[in-house]
Amino acid sequence: MDDFKMNTDIKWLQRMAELEANADVSVGGLSCEVSQQPEKPIEGEALNRMALAKLIELRRRTLGLSIEQLAVAASIAVPEAIALELGNLPQPHPRTLFMLATVLKLPSDKLMQLSGLTKPRDGKLNQAAVRFAARSKSIETLSKDELAAVEEFVRILTER
Amino acid sequence: MKPRPVQIIDISTRKPVDAELREVEVPELADAEALWNPYRARSVAAKLRAGGKTEDIPQNYHWNWILKSGELRLLDREVCGIKLGNDWQGLMMTSTAMTHQTRLEVKQRQLLYVKYLESAPWNVHGFAAALGEIPKYGAVGTRLLEVAVRQSMQMDFRGRVGLHALPHSEGFYKKMGMQRLGPDPEFQDLPYYEFTEKAAQSFLDVGV
Numbered sequence: 392m393d394d395f396k397m398n399t400d401i402k403w404l405q406r407m408a409e410l411e412a413n414a415d416v417s418v419g420g421l422s423c424e425v426s427q428q429p430e431k432p433i434e435g436e437a438l439n440r441m442a443l444a445k446l447i448e449l450r451r452r453t454l455g456l457s458i459e460q461l462a463v464a465a466s467i468a469v470p471e472a473i474a475l476e477l478g479n480l481p482q483p484h485p486r487t488l489f490m491l492a493t494v495l496k497l498p499s500d501k502l503m504q505l506s507g508l509t510k511p512r513d514g515k516l517n518q519a520a521v522r523f524a525a526r527s528k529s530i531e532t533l534s535k536d537e538l539a540a541v542e543e544f545v546r547i548l549t550e551r
Numbered sequence: 552m553k554p555r556p557v558q559i560i561d562i563s564t565r566k567p568v569d570a571e572l573r574e575v576e577v578p579e580l581a582d583a584e585a586l587w588n589p590y591r592a593r594s595v596a597a598k599l600r601a602g603g604k605t606e607d608i609p610q611n612y613h614w615n616w617i618l619k620s621g622e623l624r625l626l627d628r629e630v631c632g633i634k635l636g637n638d639w640q641g642l643m644m645t646s647t648a649m650t651h652q653t654r655l656e657v658k659q660r661q662l663l664y665v666k667y668l669e670s671a672p673w674n675v676h677g678f679a680a681a682l683g684e685i686p687k688y689g690a691v692g693t694r695l696l697e698v699a700v701r702q703s704m705q706m707d708f709r710g711r712v713g714l715h716a717l718p719h720s721e722g723f724y725k726k727m728g729m730q731r732l733g734p735d736p737e738f739q740d741l742p743y744y745e746f747t748e749k750a751a752q753s754f755l756d757v758g759v
Binding site for chain 2: 394395396397398399401403404405407408409410411412413414415416417418419420466467485486489490493499500
């Protein structure tokens, strides 16, 4: 598939460069890989989303941020941040997850998997998400158990 | 694909510079990302700090060719790229799977499908400008599209090429003469474009 020659006409090239100037040329998906979304979330995916919501909340609190501070740092709307922590945002935008991952110092690809936007590569993440969701609960300050749960889940997320 | 010389444009001088077009191996995708990823991240951070809106960020800001490299295990996939010196200036993944057929006519005829295409972020105004820079090299996207068309012709697809453009990229593919077939509900509602045989030949001969 390689017996061809490229155009060597310099005027053509310069003209095409001018047409391409200031243009974006990217082709492909809005995410690295996107799975087909089922019409109804299956039990495992619902649990992953709960784990995602709880992870965002507890990680934010570990870093000493208010929801408003998180929203500003991640350049997302405060209502969106609140909805995410309540688990009321069924399909967050990949850009939102990427920005949150940057602020919360979490791997963005794992957040994409927890949200259901991409498929988990193995069952390990699902198992970890279930354990984490079961161990964490919403309280004003993080208990030792809650802090330990966050740290363990983050450790698993950052494993290669 | 055998390596071959190709020229792109140095934007600061508007003169052609010699580069190399060739197939890209998986470790080389990591080499590309080692430079592209930090540049994209710095640009996005600079734009947001300067009060830029998230919707103005180039839509491929979070791409990662290392993650895309897993697709190369499929026999119908190939990645080629344009290299200048030690740096990759552009990458493109194509698919020759039989499932990719023209949507412009009822008769099922195969085409070459462009799965991913990207010019290095320092070549893209949306990234470079946020860092106070001008893009470095031009016509990278054009050259990669040219490769797709020539490969299509080699495979007797007569230049038929299909791709899903990111919304920010639609203007470029329209200018190149590709026909828009509207948002594709089976692919994230991204706009789908195709080169007809005639438009593909025109693109090669005279540009647009």
